[in-house]
Amino acid sequence: MNKLILVGSGGFAKELYQYLQNTDHEILGYIDKQKSAFYELSYLGDEGSIHQSFFKEASFLLGIGQVELRASIIAKLKARGANFFSFIHSSAIVASDALLGEGVVLCPHSMLNAGAKLEDFVLLNIYASVAHDCVVGENSILCPYATLNGEAKTGKNCFLGTGASLLPKARLGNNCVLSAGVMLSKSYKDNQLIFNLRTLKVKQNEKA
Numbered sequence: 001m002n003k004l005i006l007v008g009s010g011g012f013a014k015e016l017y018q019y020l021q022n023t024d025h026e027i028l029g030y031i032d033k034q035k036s037a038f039y040e041l042s043y044l045g046d047e048g049s050i051h052q053s054f055f056k057e058a059s060f061l062l063g064i065g066q067v068e069l070r071a072s073i074i075a076k077l078k079a080r081g082a083n084f085f086s087f088i089h090s091s092a093i094v095a096s097d098a099l100l101g102e103g104v105v106l107c108p109h110s111m112l113n114a115g116a117k118l119e120d121f122v123l124l125n126i127y128a129s130v131a132h133d134c135v136v137g138e139n140s141i142l143c144p145y146a147t148l149n150g151e152a153k154t155g156k157n158c159f160l161g162t163g164a165s166l167l168p169k170a171r172l173g174n175n176c177v178l179s180a181g182v183m184l185s186k187s188y189k190d191n192q193l194i195f196n197l198r199t200l201k202v203k204q205n206e207k208a
Contacts, residue, residue: 003058004085006030007047007073009038013063017041019089019108028058047076059085062103062121067157071139074103075122084121092124101138116148119156134166137174146178155190 002025006013009032009119017039018029029042031050036043044050064070077084084103088094092106095113105201106112110124111133119138124130128142131149136142137156145163148154152166155173161180166172171187178184179195188194 001026003028004061005044005050005054005058006041006063007060007077008032008063009036010064012065015107016061016063016087016105019087028054031060037118039199047073047080052080055081055083059083060086060103061087062105062123065123065125067139067141067159070121071157073137089203110142128160131168142197143180 004025004027006016006027007031013030017027021183027041029044031044031046032113033046036111044054062070062084064073082109085099086102086104086108088189089108091108093111094106095116097115098112101118101122103121104118104121105123107124107126109127111129112118112124115116116130116135117135118130119136121139122136122203123141125142126144128144128146130136133151134148135153136148137154137158139156140154140158143164146160147165149166150168152170153172155176157174158172158176160178163181165183167183167185170184173188173190173192175191176188177193182195184194
């Protein structure tokens with residue numbers, strides 16, 4: 001039996017809580033900035049105030065769907081010696097030669113195909129798919145039905161909206177956002193917001 005602490009108590013954490021029902025995982029409680037009525041689970045404080053004893057007793061499961069917030073909390077928990085749990089739903093399909101980093105989450109009906117790689121803390125939401133030989137960079141999120149096609153790659157801290165797609169061999173740099181429904185065939189460098197075939201600066205304009 002795995003002892004887990006949920007990180008967050010918002011919408012995505014609620015979904016994770018439901019996925020964990022009828023499994024052999026024990027949820028000790030949750031952490032967040034403030035206490036809420038979260039399925040009557042024990043409130044354990046936030047990432048800075050949770051008692052150090054929990055770091056030896058349990059692993060942390062990321063229930064946050066915001067890239068920047070996730071990155072901040074991951075860094076703080078890692079500095080305190082946290083172990084992160086990788087959750088793979090029973091309906092997810094994972095190729096035998098796929099590679100998964102620490103703290104990844106694969107939601108129902110997600111798919112990771114031959115030779116694909118998920119770096120640490122990647123989230124694949126429902127029906128998201130990663131095709132052969134793709135790489136999803138650290139702490140990136142694929143929303144429902146988002147797709148990476150063969151040999152596509154994202155940098156770290158990327159966010160692909162619902163139904164967004166990288167076509168074969170397309171590349172995203174770090175800290176990019178691909179808006180819902182956009183099908184991307186070109187490659188972009190860091191810090192881009194891409195929507196409706198247009199690109200806006202997030203921090204700086206570095207279109208490849």
